[in-house]
Amino acid sequence: MQWIIDFITSIINGLYQLTVTVGFPSYAVAIIMISVIIKLILYPLTVKQMKSTQGMQEVQPKMAEIQKKYKNNPEKMNQEVMKLYQEYEINPMAGCLPLLIQLPILYGLFTALRQFPYTNVEHAGFFWINNISEADPWHILPIIVGVTMFLQQKFMAPPTAEGGNAQMNQMMNTMLYVMPVMIGVMSLSFPSGLCIYWSCFSLLSIVQQHFLNKSRKKELAIRAEKEAQRKAEMERQKEEQRKKGQAPSKRKQKAAKPKAEYIPPAKKQDTTDGEQ
Numbered sequence: 001m002q003w004i005i006d007f008i009t010s011i012i013n014g015l016y017q018l019t020v021t022v023g024f025p026s027y028a029v030a031i032i033m034i035s036v037i038i039k040l041i042l043y044p045l046t047v048k049q050m051k052s053t054q055g056m057q058e059v060q061p062k063m064a065e066i067q068k069k070y071k072n073n074p075e076k077m078n079q080e081v082m083k084l085y086q087e088y089e090i091n092p093m094a095g096c097l098p099l100l101i102q103l104p105i106l107y108g109l110f111t112a113l114r115q116f117p118y119t120n121v122e123h124a125g126f127f128w129i130n131n132i133s134e135a136d137p138w139h140i141l142p143i144i145v146g147v148t149m150f151l152q153q154k155f156m157a158p159p160t161a162e163g164g165n166a167q168m169n170q171m172m173n174t175m176l177y178v179m180p181v182m183i184g185v186m187s188l189s190f191p192s193g194l195c196i197y198w199s200c201f202s203l204l205s206i207v208q209q210h211f212l213n214k215s216r217k218k219e220l221a222i223r224a225e226k227e228a229q230r231k232a233e234m235e236r237q238k239e240e241q242r243k244k245g246q247a248p249s250k251r252k253q254k255a256a257k258p259k260a261e262y263i264p265p266a267k268k269q270d271t272t273d274g275e276q
Contacts, residue, residue, distance in 0.1 A: 001107065008108035009116065016119070027118065028126035031109075031193050035200035038105060039208075045098045046205065048091060050212055053156055055088040057172070058220070106194070113191035132193035139188060141195035146184025148202035153179065155209040 015030035039046075062084055070077035085091070113133045118124050124131045128138060136142060153176050187195050 001104075001111075004104050004108040005112045008105070008112045012112065012116070013119070016123070025120070025123045026126075027116075027124045028132050028193065028196055031132070031197050032200050034109075035197045035204065038102075039201060039204045042098050042101060043208075045101070046208065047212065049098050050156055050209060051216070052090050054216060055085075055090040059084050059088050059090065106198075109194050109197055110191065113193040126192060126196065129192045132196065133191050135189055136192045136195060141192055141199065142184050142187035142190070144199045145187045145195050145202070146180040148199050148206070149183055150176070150180035152202045152205045152209065155206055155213065 011034060012027065012030050015033045016025065016027050018033075019025050019029050063081065066077060066080045066084065070080060116124075116133055121131065124133065126132050128140070129136060183198075187198070
């Protein structure tokens with residue numbers, strides 16, 4: 001894993017030289033620039049992750065219906081679930097890939113900053129912090145890490161759907177509060193530079209999620225309109241079939257003849273005597 005550390009170190013030094021060139025030398029700014037670059041690189045994957053996460057929550061009621069309807073037919077159940085995933089653009093593995101890519105970057109930053117060879121240590125400060133290789137003495141950055149992570153998860157989580165999986169909803173609500181607290185506590189011992197990276201990356205994710213939520217609402221409105229039209233068409237077809245089933249066919253009406261009036265024998269004889 002040494003190559004990852006060397007790679008991260010060279011990127012920080014390169015971006016630091018860029019800040020020197022523009023007249024604002026700062027290693028902290030170089031790390032902020034890294035978070036922006038990584039966010040841009042991971043943009044397509046994070047969009048898929050966010051859509052998949054939201055989609056999984058949105059389809060919970062339909063998933064429950066499918067599981068109930070095809071509980072005795074697992075093969076048919078899997079087919080219907082896959083159709084549902086395709087309709088809502090859900091990929092269960094999409095949520096893991098950005099995190100897996102982030103892990104080596106976080107490890108490289110953590111290790112590189114602890115032993116970073118600063119060209120000019122005077123430029124390694126950040127506001128109240130003397131050196132970004134050290135932990136924040138006032139614990140402000142770890143709190144920011146926890147808060148931004150909570151807001152990021154809050155933005156990503158769609159409203160709880162009625163009829164969804166109650167156990168999954170409860171687990172997601174628990175993770176919404178537990179994960180930020182856990183990461184915030186862990187950040188107390190992290191180099192301040194890593195906290196800066198994490199906070200900036202989370203803030204960029206919040207902005208991205210804001211615009212994604214807007215487009216998602218439009219997609220859901222279009223899908224709901226199409227679903228309403230489909231149901232209305234089905235109801236119209238059912239009504240037409242019902243009317244056709246009640247109305248007698250023309251062929252039967254044409255074949256039908258009026259019944260001959262039945263005259264009792266006694267009455268018929270009386271009629272003959274009267275004519276005579």
